[in-house]
Amino acid sequence: MKNYSESCERNREPILDVLRQELAETTDVLEIGSGSGQHALFLSVELPHLQWQPSERPKLIDDLRGNLRQAAENVVPAAELDVTRLPWAVESFAAIFSANTLHIMPIEAVADFFAGVGQVLLPGGKLCVYGPFNYNGKFTSESNARFDRGLKEKDPERGIRDFEQLNRFAEQNGLELLNDHEMPSNNRLLVWRKIG
Template identity: 35%
Template sequence: MRFYFISTLLRCEFLPGCGFIHRKSNYRSLKQSHPSADRNCIPISEQIILQVDLKSGDLQLLEISSGSGQHAAYLAPLCPNIKFYPSEFDRRLFPSIKAYADDCNTNNILEPLYVDISANPKEWTKQYGFKSGTFDYMLNFNMLHISPWSCAIGLFRSAGYLLKPSGKLFTYGPYKVNGILEPESNVNFDQSLKNRNIEWGIRDIEDLKKLAEENNIELVKSVDMPVNNKFLTWMKRRE
């Protein structure tokens, strides 16, 4: 029953092809829209709102590699008690992220932050005043396979530093499982990524688990998603 309610709510709130409902028409020209983000918004949002605290106040979430800003725009209105901090390495995407944030009716998406996730978190967090254990949640969608391995290292290092004990990191995308990549479409996709950049490629969950372990984090949930993707939930251990 709860799943049906969530699905109905999401489908009422979103318009396919344009992201979250545009309430301020002057922002439309600034917003970048990716069809894949529109397609995966509902299954991702269903997983998020089943796994976060929707009652406590003053919770904070850091999104790494926000891209166009669509995911934050989908999620923030469903989690009005959580402050969303979008971040991005490519400053050219800031206007799109800001446009989605300004259009959010719950006003809980903050200004985008410049973050090089491959850098030491103890260094890049200083300019924003973030300390160890600042965040309740972190998000990272569709980055790990289109970035160097150093970004995966940095993501888990940052999560280990920035998450509170029992805080969660959510990742989404295609993954290998115990060295096996399937179906064939994912194998072809992996090869196309490596043809574009030898440092890119679909990551193995076992390799990510090793990075997580080094940063006091463990994989607590894996959910199969549409189009051969997975939604992974990682949790920082209590010290």
């Protein structure tokens, strides 16, 4: 498997527990930044009521498509999606999921992420975002502070994002916070709903 992620294997069960609850009434989901496809492969089997739409940036799409060759029937072919190219060339969805993506995007791309979500998420639909987040401008753990330093050493535009800023982006694009789930390893799973 290309671009295999050990963290995907570690976090998939806790994510499943939350999505099973949050997406129980949902029919389809767009995954943004599917990476290796490990979440799509696992979650689509555990949540068979969902049609799962993986997506990835153009330069990574071929590897993702190769990894998804043996995917369950409810996984549709992976779509090319660069969050900075607005408007997004995808249909509307009842839910959107993204894991460990916002801290590797420049903050301008994070703003574009929420703008795109605001455009394609159906009214009443949910946005579920998993990862590490700061609160009140502070790290929630020393391990997250170390992780942030490592991100910035690779690229100064990367970094753990402040929840308050993300929530402002969400509200500017017609989303309201529903839940903030505590997850293992100092991570969270944030859930917003499209108003309307």
